[in-house]
Amino acid sequence: MTVAMLIIAFLKHFECLVLFPSLQSGWFQLSEGSDTVSVIFKSKGGEIVPGGHVIAKHGCWSLLKGGVVANFSSPFEILFKSKDSTVEIWADNVSLQPFTKRQWRSLQDASIQRERKRKVRFQVTSINGTAMKGAKVIARSANLSFPFGCGMNHYILTNRDYQSWFLSRFKFTTFTNEMKWYSTEIKQGQENYTIPDAMLNFTKENCISVRGHNIFWDNPKQQPEWVKSLSTKDLEAAAKRRIESVVTRYKGELIAWDVMNENLHFHFYEDNFGENASAMAYAKAYELDPKPKMFLNEYNTIEQSGDEAASPFNYMKKLQEILSFPGVAGMSAAIGLQAHFAAGQPNLAYMRSGLDLLATTGLPIWLTEVSVAPSPNQAEYLEEVLREAYSHPGVEGIIMFSGPAQAGFNDTTLADENFKNTPAGDVVDKLIREWGTGPHTCTADDRGFVDISLHHGDYDVTVTNPLTHSSRTLSLSVKKDFLQETIPVK
Numbered sequence: 001m002t003v004a005m006l007i008i009a010f011l012k013h014f015e016c017l018v019l020f021p022s023l024q025s026g027w028f029q030l031s032e033g034s035d036t037v038s039v040i041f042k043s044k045g046g047e048i049v050p051g052g053h054v055i056a057k058h059g060c061w062s063l064l065k066g067g068v069v070a071n072f073s074s075p076f077e078i079l080f081k082s083k084d085s086t087v088e089i090w091a092d093n094v095s096l097q098p099f100t101k102r103q104w105r106s107l108q109d110a111s112i113q114r115e116r117k118r119k120v121r122f123q124v125t126s127i128n129g130t131a132m133k134g135a136k137v138i139a140r141s142a143n144l145s146f147p148f149g150c151g152m153n154h155y156i157l158t159n160r161d162y163q164s165w166f167l168s169r170f171k172f173t174t175f176t177n178e179m180k181w182y183s184t185e186i187k188q189g190q191e192n193y194t195i196p197d198a199m200l201n202f203t204k205e206n207c208i209s210v211r212g213h214n215i216f217w218d219n220p221k222q223q224p225e226w227v228k229s230l231s232t233k234d235l236e237a238a239a240k241r242r243i244e245s246v247v248t249r250y251k252g253e254l255i256a257w258d259v260m261n262e263n264l265h266f267h268f269y270e271d272n273f274g275e276n277a278s279a280m281a282y283a284k285a286y287e288l289d290p291k292p293k294m295f296l297n298e299y300n301t302i303e304q305s306g307d308e309a310a311s312p313f314n315y316m317k318k319l320q321e322i323l324s325f326p327g328v329a330g331m332s333a334a335i336g337l338q339a340h341f342a343a344g345q346p347n348l349a350y351m352r353s354g355l356d357l358l359a360t361t362g363l364p365i366w367l368t369e370v371s372v373a374p375s376p377n378q379a380e381y382l383e384e385v386l387r388e389a390y391s392h393p394g395v396e397g398i399i400m401f402s403g404p405a406q407a408g409f410n411d412t413t414l415a416d417e418n419f420k421n422t423p424a425g426d427v428v429d430k431l432i433r434e435w436g437t438g439p440h441t442c443t444a445d446d447r448g449f450v451d452i453s454l455h456h457g458d459y460d461v462t463v464t465n466p467l468t469h470s471s472r473t474l475s476l477s478v479k480k481d482f483l484q485e486t487i488p489v490k
């Protein structure tokens with residue numbers, strides 16, 4: 001591959017002395033044609049970190065957003081490249097904005113305050129209207145609005161410790177493998193839903209919402225063995241039976257479907273049925289079960305800046321392709337980002353710029369399978385990724401693919417063989433508390449006022465008279481558009 005490069009002179013010797021995230025943006029076009037332009041950060045030592053991609057064209061400017069979390073202690077170069085060395089890359093308004101880790105965190109906190117919380121003021125008085133100084137107000141969350149959940153596997157059916165571990169933490173889940181075609185129809189024509197049925201019984205009994213995962217997987221290796229050797233005609237019949245079987249069976253029971261898993265990286269069904277294979281699967285799933293959100297579900301879009309195939313830009317292209325297909329009109333489409341992070345410092349700047357771009361679609365974004373590979377800093381990196389997602393206004397849900405060692409979760413293990421928290425498990429429990437489970441306790445001031453900042457959700461609020469110790473409890477629903485300034489409590 002020959003590379004056309006344009007070095008932006010004024011950024012060439014950008015000094016950077018600490019580990020820091022930087023957001024990068026710029027407008028690009030090509031002297032002719034259309035091609036992917038990538039930004040690359042290159043250290044003096046030759047280390048190369050890709051930082052973002054855009055499809056640039058001749059005749060109109062395209063915005064490239066990206067970034068890097070660098071730990072280069074020497075000047076580095078910022079390069080822009082396209083595959084076609086015969087065209088010139090034109091750039092305008094290129095900027096690089098560095099942040100310290102502390103600045104980054106305080107921006108996240110401010111965004112969480114804005115997007116996920118409301119300040120609530122109570123005024124506590126006696127029946128005769130005098131302020132009740134010293135009244136104790138406790139807000140306990142009954143039901144938080146933001147879905148922060150965890151994958152689950154078949155061990156949940158038999159392992160009581162796993163059950164209580166899960167139930168004390170999560171209300172949202174995805175079955176990691178049990179609904180997949182290779183699990184439900186191991187032998188052609190012999191469907192067996194015993195395990196996912198039983199898991200769904202368990203989640204129903206415990207009021208846990210389930211994402212359906214997945215109807216098809218576009219990776220040729222991830223098919224049931226017998227499917228791999230079918231003729232196109234037989235595959236067509238088998239695929240039709242598959243989608244009708246699984247979607248009809250769980251119709252109305254799930255909050256989402258991953259319809260065609262990983263169709264940016266792979267194209268098993270496109271190879272067999274033509275370019276509209278994914279779109280046709282979405283249209284069929286929507287026809288059979290119209291309510292759930294219908295997700296694309298892809299890896300490396302926000303977690304791996306070097307994977308151009310699944311870049312946020314290409315993700316949006318695929319999405320538009322599917323959404324322009326006639327049969328999907330009216331479907332509630334959604335963006336699924338697996339978020340399997342490798343070991344090492346996650347590139348939060350790339351992650352944020354990708355979420356920014358995807359959020360311009362206005363569609364809900366979920367992180368669907370969050371994991372961070374084992375390393376000495378695993379817990380710290382997991383926390384960075386989860387905070388970045390939770391603080392982004394476009395993100396509407398997070399599911400981790402993680403769990404206790406006894407259930408075989410050996411990548412992002414949250415509890416060891418004795419159900420003692422790992423450091424990553426401590427991070428998750430800390431965030432569950434911080435993101436709203438409370439309880440939040442406050443005392444009324446001279447004027448009977450109590451100010452609490454609460455995450456969106458439903459709360460039971462108990463107010464106790466400091467003298468008589470009598471108390472009363474009220475229900476409170478805190479929403480984004482929650483406007484009442486002061487809640488009187490007599």
Ligand SMILES: *[C@@H]1O[C@H](CO)[C@@H](O)[C@H](O)[C@H]1NC(C)=O
Pocket residue numbers: 019047071345
């Ligand atoms: C800095 O980057 C180098 C090369 O990628 C890596 O080996 C090193 O662990 C990084 N240091 C930190 C503190 O992340």
Ligand SMILES: *[C@@H]1O[C@H](CO)[C@@H](O)[C@H](O)[C@H]1NC(C)=O
Pocket residue numbers: 027061092093
């Ligand atoms: C670059 O910024 C200038 C000044 O804000 C603006 O006039 C111009 O349109 C921008 N260029 C592009 C390609 O957006």
Ligand SMILES: *[C@@H]1O[C@H](CO)[C@@H](O)[C@H](O)[C@H]1NC(C)=O
Pocket residue numbers: 126127128129130
């Ligand atoms: C109002 O009621 C409180 C407690 O019942 C009492 O301590 C206070 O004196 C009353 N104030 C007036 C103005 O009646």
Ligand SMILES: *[C@@H]1O[C@H](CO)[C@@H](O)[C@H](O)[C@H]1NC(C)=O
Pocket residue numbers: 143144145207
């Ligand atoms: C919790 O809240 C969600 C969304 O606000 C609602 O759909 C659900 O029914 C609530 N669950 C309970 C147990 O109140």
Ligand SMILES: *[C@@H]1O[C@H](CO)[C@@H](O)[C@H](O)[C@H]1NC(C)=O
Pocket residue numbers: 192193194195
């Ligand atoms: C279906 O799966 C269950 C659980 O793995 C197994 O016990 C049962 O024997 C299977 N049924 C058939 C007919 O194979």
Ligand SMILES: *[C@@H]1O[C@H](CO)[C@@H](O)[C@H](O)[C@H]1NC(C)=O
Pocket residue numbers: 194195197198201
């Ligand atoms: C699920 O629950 C239903 C109703 O309680 C029961 O009839 C069924 O046998 C259960 N299925 C499994 C697989 O546990």
Ligand SMILES: *[C@@H]1O[C@H](CO)[C@@H](O)[C@H](O)[C@H]1NC(C)=O
Pocket residue numbers: 274275276324325326
């Ligand atoms: C795929 O669908 C589009 C409409 O979204 C249509 O224009 C195109 O002809 C279809 N391609 C094939 C091969 O059927």
Ligand SMILES: *[C@@H]1O[C@H](CO)[C@@H](O)[C@H](O)[C@H]1NC(C)=O
Pocket residue numbers: 408410411
């Ligand atoms: C983790 O579990 C998977 C699946 O059970 C297995 O293939 C893999 O070897 C395990 N990895 C480690 C590091 O134990």
